[in-house]
């Protein structure tokens with residue numbers, strides 16, 4: 105019988121997993137599974153990770169945290185997608201300099217009408233960007249509007265959305281919630297791990313409180329991977345031949361004033377050896393440069409970041425963060441399962457870190473064998489998680505390999521087909537003649553739905569040539585009407601939705617609540 109779970113690590117992974125398991129296993133009932141979380145008082149949490157994926161709403165709602173509390177206690181703002189700047193061509197070149205990856209799917213209001221081929225055939229109008237043509241969300245985000253109104257229920261709204269937040273505050277909120285749900289929180293540093301006769305974990309030895317034992321161990325010790333890596337020897341499979349970035353440098357920039365508008369999307373700007381994120385929170389922005397140490401130096405990277413931020417960066421500290429890009433193919437071995445950075449990390453371009461934590465936690469909760477015979481569940485878990493990582497690698501590479509930039513070795517190397525996984529190369533060859541389709545994907549294994557692939561492909565100006573197939577698409581008139589309708593409806597949406605800052609302040613209770621209640 106499964107009687108006890110020990111979670112090692114108190115970062116976002118540890119506490120999200122603890123809260124979710126506490127809730128789904130209902131640990132307050134007599135005879136229920138006991139959950140302990142042990143966290144080192146000396147080793148801090150990483151504390152970056154400010155952008156999320158819409159699935160976070162489901163996780164928070166399942167844990168039972170109200171949306172207003174979440175916004176109030178974590179400095180959170182709303183995220184409607186990512187604006188990519190200078191990815192297709194270098195800054196200042198003629199042509200469009202940005203595109204948008206929204207969370208909304210392309211409109212499917214007209215029965216059975218797929219707008220994508222009609223956009224490819226030019227029916228949305230000359231020069232109309234893909235995301236502007238097929239959803240309202242790009243226009244709503246560009247206009248600085250929120251994705252929902254004050255009166256919409258928690259975690260629901262007319263636009264799909266996620267959040268930006270202060271990662272330290274999120275870990276603190278989840279820790280408070282976890283303790284309230286009945287998780288036994290221990291402060292101690294694991295200095296050794298003992299193994300049983302089968303090669304599973306027999307116990308974790310701590311410096312402060314002796315040995316702790318459980319039926320199942322969840323390794324959330326971050327990049328240290330103290331259990332799955334160090335004790336059980338599962339290797340991290342590197343993907344640095346595909347995704348080159350291995351470092352970041354970050355600066356927190358205070359907002360200029362209390363009325364400074366807050367973007368409701370992440371801004372990702374390409375630079376000579378990587379890209380910057382720019383994330384607006386309630387009182388500050390988080391800005392960071394993710395780069396490849398094979399293509400630039402740490403000092404040069406910091407200089408690029410400071411130049412990008414401008415005078416506001418003067419006198420502010422920069423934090424340097426090295427990381428290894430890769431994942432473990434075996435994330436659950438015997439009675440030890442890894443969740444979070446201990447399982448793997450892919451650069452934060454599409455904010456997949458916390459989404460993968462949610463997925464690992466969700467899978468664990470639903471596969472958990474109550475007879476404590478873990479091998480079948482472990483095999484299932486490993487298959488699903490490593491497939492997911494593989495597909496995310498392809499999706500992230502898609503952002504890079506379609507670039508027309510040849511202004512630095514970083515971009516030249518990224519566009520080199522030798523660095524593109526064969527699985528992605530094959531897909532791109534097919535998509536020259538037809539748009540990506542739902543049937544190209546096993547959606548249960550994907551973090552990114554077919555629409556996301558379309559937003560990146562066509563944002564990066566990939567050409568799917570349907571000109572010789574025009575006869576297969578006879579509904580051009582209907583499609584043109586729908587494109588016009590979407591443009592009109594987006595103007596209504598901009599009028600109906602509150603300004604992003606107003607909604608955030610109203611939910612956080614920080615200032616003039618009535619401004620956002622319209």
Ligand SMILES: Cc1cc2nc3c(=O)[nH]c(=O)nc-3n(C[C@H](O)[C@H](O)[C@H](O)COP(=O)(O)OP(=O)(O)OC[C@H]3O[C@@H](n4cnc5c(N)ncnc54)[C@H](O)[C@@H]3O)c2cc1C
Pocket residue numbers: 112113114115116117118142143144145146147148149150151152153154155156271292293294295324325326327328330352425426427443444445446452455456457458459461
């Ligand atoms: C530059 C960068 C940007 C990122 N941006 C994003 C983003 O925008 N969106 C996103 O979703 N993700 C992002 N991530 C990933 C995100 O930061 C992580 O997924 C998230 O912070 C989870 O970390 P964690 O809980 O696995 O590990 P950590 O935060 O490192 O926590 C590890 C925990 O383990 C404990 N611990 C370690 N060793 C021991 C030991 N021996 N004994 C006891 N306890 C121990 C520590 O005390 C700590 O509590 C980013 C990562 C990087 C590097």
